[in-house]
Amino acid sequence: MPLVVGKSKIMLSNYIKIAWKVLLRNPFYTFISLFGISFTLLILLVLSAFLDHLFGSHYPELQRHRTLYVTTGTMRDSARTFSTKGPLSYKFLKKNLSSLTTAEDYGISSVFSSVNTYVGNKRIKMMVKYADPGFWRVTDFKLLEGKIFTQAEIDQGAQVAVITQKIRDEYFGIQESVIGKPISFNGSTYRIIGMVKGSPITHPYTYADVILPYNCPKSEYDAESINGSYTGIIRAKKAGDFPAIQKEFDQLTQRRSFPFDEDGMKVSYLEAKAWPFLTGFVYELFSSDRNEIFFSIVMLFMLLFMALPAINLINLNVSRILERASEISIRKAFGAPSKTILWQLLVEHLFVTLIGAFIALVLAQIVLGIFNQSGLIPHSDLSVNYKVFGIALLLTLVFGVMSGLIPAWRMSKLKPAEALKGA
């Protein structure tokens, strides 16, 4: 046995040497192949990094895999002709979320709204969010300085604020401490008690520059209606608890007498759902006015997009293998079995693909690094998703090997005499 292992090791290094020589023999084709492979992988990596950034668990929602979001409520009349839809009120969320027995914890916060504040003749635009203490427990904000507000501040009715580093830099300038300093907007003054690392705008349920206790002025927390300006976040013990929580939440929201009056409308149906982030997003997307044809066409285009580099790779490989026809036939004539020839070509393909993948990985890191630095999405932290990288690499290999090996296999089946004649 050890002898066989030793032999195959030598063969492998020989194949790699040959592959390297083949690559160097025609730098132009090498460049085309590598460009195709690495560029396609690069696009896939960057795209998946964006999707992962939007839907995956990232700062400050590190536990998204066990988090549910209650974002909108829809109310319809008995004939379902009129409907209103929007975020919910604090009281509605508080009543239903606090009765949940299946969840671990919950938090309520308002949809961010913009306010302006003025320093000298400069104006600073800030996004403000009102939140309850639970909001801090179901998110994973990193506290850079001071503390966050708790039930104690709510009970005192303290006008305190937690700000992000970005607002400190803009409002106060980069200095040592902002704790205890006042910040004024909307006709009120708040005392800063903490500073956190900000959330990117792509995370709408946690994005804000200034976070205030929900019972501060102008938060509309005491509105009695169902629609309002708040959203809820539910943290489950584990993702497996989702069905139980969703079922319980549905039952809780339906526990009222229908129809009831809301803003002049007789409401017979009320729908407020707790969704995992991605499901909620997809649900919103499909309930919007864009139709299915639109999405099928977008999907078709994406498929075409991905098919193009694959066809290109196949085309090139099919042509290139013919170039090797004489080499293969000579090896056959000297008695090499088909299997050996196929192995050699397989190793060659693996070798080229891996080099391409490595280049793609390096380029993706650079592109994402530049994007994170560019500030197009402040606080963004895009990174390469290695699971996607693995799948993409596998697909590239499948296409490469199929397109390279099938013609090669056909050729290796030829009788050496015929093959030599053809060459």
Added chain:
Amino acid sequence: MVQHFFKLIWNKKRSNALLIIEVMVAFLILFGVMSLLTYHYQNNARPLGFEYEQVWALNINSQQDTSKVGEKLKSIYQRIRSYPEVEMASRTNGNTPFANNHSNRNVKYKNVNIQGDIYSTDEHYAKALGIEIAEGRWYTRADKGAKHTPAVINQIAKEKMFGKDNPLGKIIQLEGDERWKIVGIVENFKQRGDYQANTPVFFNLSDWDMSSVLVKVKPGVDANFEAKLMLEIGNMQPDWVFELSYLKTLRKTMNQQTSIPSLIFSIVCGFFLLNVALGLFGVLTLNIAKRRSEIGLRRALGAPAPAITVHFVGEMLVIATLGVLIGLILAVQFPLLNVFDLEASVYVIGMLLATLTIYLLVTLCALYPSIQAARIQPATALHEE
């Protein structure tokens, strides 16, 4: 000769099929991108229809306050107008220019029923935004209390509802049995930014409590005045929320929502095409290398060098034509089935541009290897044989 090319390609249909598919897929992608860019270009080419440089949008939210909101809003508006720094101010509903806030209604005239954007404003709106009236006039204070609410429409609304007729003085009917009388026509009004499609717009004089104010300030007015204004009107209603934004900034953000995705899409597409071009180039070079003996023979029989070049470029163009034709059959379904609500001209220009680009790309890729082929010396090529 073209017939001959087709015959040659048909003889090697297996190896050419992949190339044809590649050209077809590239064509379809190009068609998509070119149609998108044409659409944006056409929309961007129409003027915005108003001025935004010196205008601020103030949104007022009365929160849970419900007592005498109308009077309070009115006194805030009058306070704003009283500042010497303010050139003009106009009250409007929340769908101010470049705001993510829209109001749609069905509008009917005789048996034409269309959906349009509705802008409920006061009589100063046109002046505050510098809207130019193409025909008729903007509504004035004197129109208040008239039997029918006065309305101004845009050019496309006129075309869709009245065709060639003069709409001035005509009565249109709205959902909920309201009736408006048309008093004027404007060319364009692109509230959703420079890339907005040409859609019907209806302005009307409103008596309701409009909660937004467009403030046109005099040149040179800065954030100092803004801070003073916000403080003073904030003190008038301490429980209300006031949100002020510059139309200039909003426009930039609005336009970026269209331009940045399009730009990224185009760049990615450009790289894919480069990929395809390099691939075609490589395949062609290999194919020609395989046909050295054929070239040598033709040259030996007296074919001039340009004829060889023309031959290979011609073959490639026939392949491209086949790919483009299949692609066109698919692309033509878009205007036929009216998949997106776009004018046919967008698709036609998209197809033309895509076809041109494909031919250009294929010719460029074929030219160099073909010229190389023409340089083959008959003696060497035949000697190898």
